[in-house]
Amino acid sequence: MMVSTDVDELEIGMYVEIPGSWLSHGFVRKRFVITSERQIERIRQSGFTRVLRRETGESDRTVEGAGTPEEEGAPPAPVVDPELFDLLHDRHLPLARKTGLVHHFCEKIVSAVFERPSPETIDEARRGLHDVVGVILQEEEIMKCLIRITSHDHDTCTHSVNVGFYGIALARAVYRGSDAHDLEELGAAFFLHDLGKVRIDQAILNKPGKLTEEEMEEIRKHPGHGFRLLHDMKQLSEECRIIVLQHHERSDGSGYPRGLREGEIHSYGRICSVADVFDALTSDRPYRKALSPFDALRLMRGEMNHHFQKDIFEKFVLLLA
Ligand SMILES: [Fe+2]
Numbered sequence: 001m002m003v004s005t006d007v008d009e010l011e012i013g014m015y016v017e018i019p020g021s022w023l024s025h026g027f028v029r030k031r032f033v034i035t036s037e038r039q040i041e042r043i044r045q046s047g048f049t050r051v052l053r054r055e056t057g058e059s060d061r062t063v064e065g066a067g068t069p070e071e072e073g074a075p076p077a078p079v080v081d082p083e084l085f086d087l088l089h090d091r092h093l094p095l096a097r098k099t100g101l102v103h104h105f106c107e108k109i110v111s112a113v114f115e116r117p118s119p120e121t122i123d124e125a126r127r128g129l130h131d132v133v134g135v136i137l138q139e140e141e142i143m144k145c146l147i148r149i150t151s152h153d154h155d156t157c158t159h160s161v162n163v164g165f166y167g168i169a170l171a172r173a174v175y176r177g178s179d180a181h182d183l184e185e186l187g188a189a190f191f192l193h194d195l196g197k198v199r200i201d202q203a204i205l206n207k208p209g210k211l212t213e214e215e216m217e218e219i220r221k222h223p224g225h226g227f228r229l230l231h232d233m234k235q236l237s238e239e240c241r242i243i244v245l246q247h248h249e250r251s252d253g254s255g256y257p258r259g260l261r262e263g264e265i266h267s268y269g270r271i272c273s274v275a276d277v278f279d280a281l282t283s284d285r286p287y288r289k290a291l292s293p294f295d296a297l298r299l300m301r302g303e304m305n306h307h308f309q310k311d312i313f314e315k316f317v318l319l320l321a
């Protein structure tokens with residue numbers, strides 16, 4: 001049950017609902033788990049003195065990974081919001097408005113997938129993502145804006161959306177001039193790269209501290225979980241297969257799950273790993289502050305440089321310049 005709570009009483013780990021529509025408050029998701037002090041500050045700065053909060057003792061495990069925040073008896077929200085879909089194709093929308101809309105559209109789709117990972121949801125999500133990736137690819141200015149408005153909160157949905165935008169922009173730069181790649185399916189696959197996390201215990205994913213070796217072992221299973229989930233649901237395109245399985249492989253063979261080396265990792269996997277690491281480094285964690293984009297790139301170029309393919313990484317740096 002949701003109860004009204006003073007904003008001053010909010011804490012990391014609470015599941016909250018922001019009143020009103022996203023158009024009025026600017027939060028892309030109405031309901032979410034608070035994962036950083038910055039989010040509490042944003043709620044306060046948006047003018048709220050009270051929000052709704054799930055009562056203490058009720059499980060939050062469904063929120064980020066595998067369950068539903070819908071009220072009992074309420075029909076699930078559509079994966080692709082028809083109103084947003086129409087707006088997305090309005091050629092007269094100003095750039096800033098359209099960029100916000102694309103961002104919101106993708107957040108809604110990815111949230112739906114993580115909350116209800118069924119074959120129907122994933123099928124509809126992939127089609128919706130194909131469409132929005134088409135819009136992004138048509139309008140380069142939107143793509144440039146999208147990679148600058150990524151949010152730095154750490155949760156799987158926000159991270160998946162950020163990696164989606166970085167991945168699309170980087171794939172576009174890497175494959176410019178080639179028509180050998182299905183960029184729409186590739187884009188959808190970037191958004192779904194961490195889908196396997198729906199099968200990881202939320203207590204591990206949201207742990208407010210460093211993970212033990214055993215917990216890391218659990219986390220390392222998510223590429224395999226994602227592969228099996230998409231395979232069993234008959235939603236496994238070649239792009240999804242490669243990206244889900246290879247986004248944690250590293251050029252020097254230190255990655256997982258297979259310890260592949262650069263020549264064995266598909267360029268889709270190498271693109272996704274750059275996007276994935278950059279977003280992880282620039283996001284707040286309960287136990288450490290986000291790095292600035294400059295410091296993240298410096299770390300990736302320095303002590304992590306043997307993890308990435310050099311020319312792909314350099315293209316990523318140019319994108320953010
Ligand atoms: Fe991952």
Ligand SMILES: [Fe+2]
Pocket residue numbers: 159163193194276
């Ligand atoms: Fe990831």
